Amino acid sequence: MFKFVQPSEMKNDFVYTLMVKRRMEKLKHHLQACAEQDAGLLRWDSMLREEHYRMLLHPVLVNWMDTRLFPAFQGGIPEKPVSERLLEEFARLVLIPLWRHEDGPDAAVLRTDAEGVVYFPGCATAVDLGVEAKHMRVTFAKTGDTVWIAAGERRCEVGFSELTGEKKTDASILRRLGFYEHGGIQFGGSDPLVEVFLERELPEIIQSYGKEKPSFPAIRSVPLADIWYYEKAMDLIKTVWPQMYREASAHVRTVYLLDTQEIGALTHNLFQGAIFMSHRSDLMWTTENLIHEFGHARLDQLFELDDLLLNGPDERYPSPWREDLRPLKGVLHGLFVFVRIGLWYELVEAAVPHADISSRRQRVLAQIGQALDILSQHARWTAFGEQLFSELSEQYDRLVSAAAASNPTSSPEGEIAAG
Structure with missing residues (x-):
């Protein structure tokens, strides 16, 4: 009989596999409806192949689906301008992993944030065009290992391995993000959708418990002195409970670190696959809280199915x-x-x-x-x-x-x- 409390070895985990497939098939259905508004719109639904589902289902994508895409369909299929905006937002979330697997479109149009930056979930670099390029539509095109970036009159080229952070770069438009990674789990970092959650939604959740409305500044870049706690904590889990390490590494993508004492750690179904955890200079505290939140992440998967x-x-x-x-x-x-x-x-x-x-x-x-x-x-x-x-x-x-x-x-x- 399949056991739910003991960690999964993840070799053939039907809970996680079925949860991911349901999520991604629902996503494909909505993307198809968006594209049908205009034959000229990019058909992202045709690019989402089942063998890539686990790779694509990042916590930021889950949040976008639940807070942006699905609500837009509450009154029926959205109008063409809304569909165009949704497909443009979606491109930022999946372009890099699709390109990494030699898939996806040759080119896509993305929009910068209020600071002129384009973040890619799980990517160790961001494209920083400066505040003068805020909310600008930028074209990204890939030929071989070269990515061409066009923003207004500005034209740049970078290597794809430089864009993903796998190779060092001198390109002035690429900003290195201070992630620490262990077993496929990233510690630190942020994203525009994460910022919205931390600045608006999470404080309101905490306030609803009858507490004062707190703030949750993110630790986007992990200082070298603090990497020790996460490296040793993950090493300890890997040594003492290898099954837990394998389960967590397979379904937790990011641990967003917070500079706060208001909470210890939490998961939220709007960011499935992510953990939000305050930084404490305490190895045993860090390790126990990781184990704790890995459990919440696992049970959230079960609730997706039943x-x-x-x-x-x-x-x-x-x-x-x-x-x-x-x-x-x-x-x-x-x-x-x-x-x-x-x-x-x-x-x-x-x-x-x-x-x-x-x-x-x-x-x-x-x-x-x-x-x-x-x-x-x-x-x-x-x-x-x-x-x-x-x-x-x-x-x-x-x-x-x-x-x-x-x-x-x-x-x-x-x-x-x-x-």
Whole structure:
């Protein structure tokens, strides 16, 4: 039987594969409708091949689909000017990966942002034409390894490997972005759509929890002194829990780093495949929060395929991890990721003994037990959800037994009574 709590080896992961395929097929359908407004519009839908789906589905593309493309169709197929704008926006999100695989159009028109810059999701460089070129339509054309860039009267050429950042460049229009990458996961960086989320949407989400409206400045370039924490954290995960490392490397694309103490880390379904995490100079904190958010990212994939819970979002119940009442979907998210944290503690304590792990594990097990009780009493499951809950319960029982064997004087039940 397929297991959902243990990380996937990703060799033949039907959850991720099916989620990606559903997303991309829906995207193709909407792009086709846009192109049908005018036979002269670029037919991007014909360029999206299934063998490239995983490569193309970047978190920024997910956000654009959910906040720009799909809403434009709420009143039916949009008018031609809207379709043209959407296809122009879309080009920026997929042009580089398609060209990297010798696919896509020979040329496309993209628009710069308010600072005259064109960002490509996941690309280590940006094209910076200066503020005088803000909101300008720019033509990009590729011949062999050469990319020709035309902006008004300005004409430039750069190597494609220079544009992608795989090769160093002296080109004045290319700005190197300070990413750090480990196992295909990028740390740092930003994008215009990410900026909108951090400046407008995320502060409003936090404010809705009854807190003051915070700001979330992004750490776009990771300083060399701070790369250590992410390199060591990922190395530790790879060594201690290689299955988790492989799963995360296959479906998490970017960790956007934030200069804030307002939150620890979070995922959001508007940026599926991304993690937003504050920078802390603490290796164990960084590692645990990565494991935590990898779990949220995985469960979001399951929710793409099945409701899991039949309870509505208006039903609110206590949560071991929050002071306010939460929908049961939130309680399930907490249960899933903290069972995985329990598995992590079990592995890391054996590999890298740390003074705080035992007490922290007992606290986590107590919270897991509370969440299981809440869901047992109130959750109405789908068949898929019931299978997941059964697996979570079994893992909890095993973790409690293992913790008791290693430390007979402590128990999660005792922590609940004391807390």
